[in-house]
Amino acid sequence: MDTTKKTIILFSGDLDKALAAFIIANGAAAMGDDVTMFFTFWGLNVLRKSVAPPHKKSFLQGMFGGMMPKGPGKLGLSKMNFAGVGPKLMRRVMRQQNVTSLEELIATAREQGIKMIACKMSMDVLGLSEDELIDGLDYVGVATYLGEADEAGVNLFI
């Protein structure tokens, strides 16, 4: 099989942008591509568990941790967020149109063997520890991502 490779950086923690990233990633994997997704900064929130064990954090990290969305169910929209009403409306329309939810897309990405790597440096800045994120991730630095991107024919920054 002629397999090519794609890399996607998810920097955004917006619901709409995360959906785009996971639809493209799943589509590419369905077409036989090897896909790596690199999660950094706000994009890490997409991988957060809704409930995580408590951690000792600095005051600022605690603020970040408390104010940032805990997982895919809590993400806002990049436009028309309307203080959190927007995502609810978006999800309703998506259900009506039979569009797969972000949670299902993440599960499908794992079934398809999409490699998910998380930026350790951003995790430290935002005060996120490994057990606050979903299992099965690799915790890496920029060099790992760049090594993956060197092998890829397409690289997206979302």
Add this chain to the structure above:
Amino acid sequence: MSVVELATLQVSKTVDARGTSCPGPILAAKKGIVDVKVGEIMMVLATDSGTKKDLPAWAKKMGHDYLGVLEESGIFKLYVKRLK
């Protein structure tokens, strides 16, 4: 292929992706094709009209032969011959 040729094809596997939206139908095709022997035909049922363009693109990339589509009351029947 003509409509008659498509309608009379010997299908060895039917994949039902009705009610799913992008990228559901190609995910279903990926899962389904493994049950089809080389040279045999898979039929994908879909209701998402984007599939009419997406499945040929998927087949081309995966090295299979896209044979065509039949449309019946909002349901698309798309035919792919497994080549490898």
